[in-house]
Amino acid sequence: MKHLISPLDLSVSELEDILRLADDILSDKKKYSDICHGKKLATLFYEPSTRTRLSFEAAMLNLGGSVLGFSSADSSSAAKGESVADTIRVISSYADICAMRHPKEGAPFVASTYSSIPVINAGDGGHNHPTQTLTDLFTISKLKGRLDNLKIGFCGDLKFGRTVHSLINAMVRYENIHFVLISPDELKIPAYLREEVLDANHISYEEVKNLEAVLPDLDLLYMTRVQKERFFNEEDYIRLKDSFILDAKKMSLAKEDMLVLHPLPRVNEIATEVDTDKRAVYFKQAELGVYVRMALIMKLLEVA
Amino acid sequence: MKHLISPLDLSVSELEDILRLADDILSDKKKYSDICHGKKLATLFYEPSTRTRLSFEAAMLNLGGSVLGFSSADSSSAAKGESVADTIRVISSYADICAMRHPKEGAPFVASTYSSIPVINAGDGGHNHPTQTLTDLFTISKLKGRLDNLKIGFCGDLKFGRTVHSLINAMVRYENIHFVLISPDELKIPAYLREEVLDANHISYEEVKNLEAVLPDLDLLYMTRVQKERFFNEEDYIRLKDSFILDAKKMSLAKEDMLVLHPLPRVNEIATEVDTDKRAVYFKQAELGVYVRMALIMKLLEVA
Amino acid sequence: MKHLISPLDLSVSELEDILRLADDILSDKKKYSDICHGKKLATLFYEPSTRTRLSFEAAMLNLGGSVLGFSSADSSSAAKGESVADTIRVISSYADICAMRHPKEGAPFVASTYSSIPVINAGDGGHNHPTQTLTDLFTISKLKGRLDNLKIGFCGDLKFGRTVHSLINAMVRYENIHFVLISPDELKIPAYLREEVLDANHISYEEVKNLEAVLPDLDLLYMTRVQKERFFNEEDYIRLKDSFILDAKKMSLAKEDMLVLHPLPRVNEIATEVDTDKRAVYFKQAELGVYVRMALIMKLLEVA
Structure with a gap:
């Protein structure tokens, strides 16, 4: 392992290694507080x-x-027409590791082929965002105690939400996972994911349009934003959006230990009244993201 | 004390504490050069x-x-519609303390109510800018040797200048302060400040339109920028502005030990010929601002 | 030496000092890894x-x-109309040394006259960019083993390319230098450089329009970008540009040990197929730039 471009670059066991390290860091921050001294x-x-x-x-x-x-790109040499390949070759002599976000799918991958330092994909267009997936997996593993035997609801924009696609891809590698895919028709998961990932691997899943009906069964609910722009017309949006907004009333239908995750930023798809519910762990999730990134950096720099 | 949102969040004695600490840091920088190691x-x-x-x-x-x-806001999640409340909850797990500047009045206060780390208001619209006030107080205290028994002139835009309002609010807590408020009619201090702060506390003050006439009496002169946009018409601006520009000739009327302060940036309200006058302490003031912020950070992080 | 505004601020012996130090840093990075601790x-x-x-x-x-x-300037006080002179006086109390890039020629020089900390010109308009010149000199010295007795080709936009002008200015101070100036007529070096620098110092040079013809003789080839905007019309650009693009075929004409330098960013004036040629040292050049800047910072901070 040299770079992290797609969540699936990591085998299940490499992933476990990272989660274990993240957990150790969390339990003893002092121990690691100087381990990358001198690294950039x-x-x-x-x-x-x-x-x-x-x-x-x-x-x-x-x-x-x-x-x-x-x-941002304006303050970079990209504005002068420099290729990502050239940029990363220069950055390779400025830093020891790099995290790259790029609007173009595949740009971090291209960078990694020219780089002499580890490249972490920090999001490339609608494509991948592997450290969000690591964050999600660490949150589930840490707060649920397991990554298998879970009934996981995904709610909202399942068509364009790359965090959803990545997490589905990552979770199918564990035993006894059942997905409940909750979205309006317009925003169902893409066909390739249904056919090549879920069906091909004989994964158990259902597609529904109503959050309330399925809430009582879920172990986890992964919420995402429903953007107005995704709909053909305003009326459709207004008619549909309430079904996909999580509020205290809907939370009362869920299990005592069901966790609510969200990659953030949240706009209005989770009512703020839910924030004080102990099952709402999206801010904790953001916190855990720091630790899993610490573990990843250490692994890629080979200081762990 | 957990946050600093308004200059008046600090009691006179807490403030003295901070100024004393700032002074100690100034006298022995080495002693404090590692005290926040590991803090962000x-x-x-x-x-x-x-x-x-x-x-x-x-x-x-x-x-x-x-x-x-x-x-700047464009490189933040604000662009995606995230609330300040959500942002600060996430930032709380990234950093140990935060300084927030926001165009909306009250935003740092809102943030502080959701934050688990100390929030310092670094300016919220036309409202507050408490660390500028701390800087001003430290400058006066350090270079004049006292915060009481002072005749203080404020010159320029007294209507919109938040640094003026804050400093007036802070200075009325000391003994025997007399304010000379020097501005065109259009830019006099707001009514609430005159009535609720000055009159209510029986503070001695006068409002004048001519800088030269009052200069000989002042212990301190706090200059601010007069922006062209504040005037109804160009002629008024041109007719008035010279009365409120400080130059060497006007400085010759002032006391030997009168200090000139300015929150900076300065545009043309102080002629550059004044910069070499030893009574012009606005660049020193900027320098002292670093030390008072060091003291504040230490206090809020409870390392002092 | 207090500031670095123009490459010629450094005498040949001061320059040698810096190159020697850069070389020592390169050979033992650890030794210098803490030498500016506490400096900003x-x-x-x-x-x-x-x-x-x-x-x-x-x-x-x-x-x-x-x-x-x-x-960038938008996130600075320049937007509020502050002069460079005022900014640098404030920055002088925030930092120990400063690197300034400014679109206006002479701005870093003005800053240096008001500054109480060393100012390094990091590029002022089309004028100077002395640390690029230091980088170029270090690259030549390190990889060629000498700064004298060289036949140096400059190719591309010799009219507007400030890195070319600076390097010519710097190289005329060494023995037995011959310049081959390769450009279309429209982009020849400016008259002042030809007359006041080359002719006045009796420097040997030739001006040619064809890269291939002169390649076999060169010890060094310094490539620069030919920007379409520099030409009166598209046809001229298209007709001419290929003559000034370096590719593998042209490289086959050059000496075994001829080095290719480029200040970067490169757009298309060097074909990417050249990148794997061991004589292509432009990425190495970028790497060496870090070391020469380390040496410069140490010299200006007087820690060397």
Whole structure:
């Protein structure tokens, strides 16, 4: 393992290794607070993303390393027409590891083929966002105690939501997983995912349009944003959106230990009244994301 | 004390504590150069402000801590519609303390109610800018040797200048302060400040339109920018502006030990010929701002 | 030596000192990894430049120092009308050394006259970019083993390319240098350089329009970008550009030990097939730029 471009670059056992390390870091932060002293992380964000960028930066700083980079394409050489291949070859002599977000699918992969330092894909278009998947897996593993034997609801925009696709891809590798795919017709998961991933692997799943009906059965509910722009017309949006908004009333239907996850930012798909529910773990999830990134950086830098 | 949102969040004695600490840091920088090792400051600037942001960053770096953040709203999740409440809950797991500038009045206060780390208001619209006030107070205290028994002139835009309002609010808590409020009619201090702060506390003050006439009596002159946009018409601006520009000739009327302060940036309200006058302390003031921010960070992180 | 504004601010012997130090750093990075602990570099980039900014930041971090600054003018106080003179006086109390890029020629020089910390010109308009020249000289010295007795080709836009002008200015100080100036008529070196630098110093040079013809004789080839906008019309550009594009076929005409340099970013003036040729050292050049900046920072901070 040299780069992390897709969540599936990691075998189940490499992944377990990272989650175990993240857990150890969480239990003893001091032990790791200087382990990357003298190492530099470059954050190359061709597309802004505060949360992801700052999570990486916090991770590197927590390890005693330092950070350099840019937070949008205008302040980069991309504006002068430089290729990602050239940029990464230069950055390779400025930093020890790099996290790249790019609007073009595949750009971090191309970078990795020219790079002499580990490249972490921090999101490439609608394609992959592997450290979000690691964050989701760590959250489930840590707060549920397992990654198998789970009934997982995905709710909202399942068509365009790359975090959903990645997490489905990652979860099918565990035993006895059942997916409940909750979305309006317009936003169902793409055919390739249904056919090549779920059907091909004989994964148990159902597609439904109503959150309330399925809530009582779920072990986990993974919420995503439903964007108005995804609908053909305003009326459809207004008619449908309430079915996919999680509020206290709907939460009262769920199990005592059902967890609510969300990749954030949240807009209005989870009512703020849910935030105080102990089953709402989306802010905890963001916190755990720092630790799993620390573990990943350590693995890729081979200091672990 | 957990957050600093308004200058008046600090009692006179808490304030004295901070100024004393700032003074001690100034006298022995080495002693404090590692005291925040391993701590992280998040600078959340939804509105650009180089001076304030870099002053905070310099302060944290001087204490051996590190810094992460963003310098404008476009490179933040605000663009995706995330609330300040959600952002600060996430940032709470990335950093140990945060400085927030926001164009909306009250945003840092809202953030503080959701935050699990100390929030410092680094300016919210036309409202508050408490660390500028701390800087002003430290400058006066350090260079005048006292915060009481002062005749203080405020000159320029007294209507919109939040630094003026804050400093007036802070100074009325000291003995024997007399304010000379020097501005065109259009830019006099707001009624609430005159009535609820000055009159209600029986503070001695006068409102005048001519800087030269009052200069000989002042112990301090706090200059602010007069922006052209504040005037109804160009002629008024041109007719009035010279009365409120400080130059060497006007300085010759002032006391030997009168100090000139300015929150900066300065445009043309102080002629550059004044810069070499030893009574012009506005650049010193910017320098002292770093030390008072160091003291504040230490207090809020409880390392002092 | 207090500031570095023009490449010629350094005498030949000061320059040698810096190159020697850069070489020593390269041979023992550990030895210098903490030498600027507690020192801060301010990167004041009024114009974006990822490569140069990150090279400076990597340099300072490699020395154990820290970094603050801004990467474009909109996030700076310049937007509020502050002069460079005022900005640098404030930054002088925030940082120990500063690197400034500014679209206006002479801005870093003006800054240096008001600054109490060393100012490094990181590029001012089409004027100077002295650390690029240091990088070029270090690359030549390190990889060729000498700075004298060289036949150096400059190819592409010799009219507007400031890196070319600076390097010519720097190289005329060494013995037995011969320049081959390869460009279309429209992009020949400016008259002042031909007359006041080359002719006045009796430097041997030739101006040609064809790269292939002269390639076999060169010890070094310094490539630059030919921008379409520099031509009066599209046809001229299309007719001419191929003559100034370096590819594997042209490389086959060159000496075994001829080096190809380029200040980067490269667009299409060097075909990517050349990248694997061991004589193509432009990425190595970018790497060496970090070390020469480390040496420069140490010299200016007087820690060397």
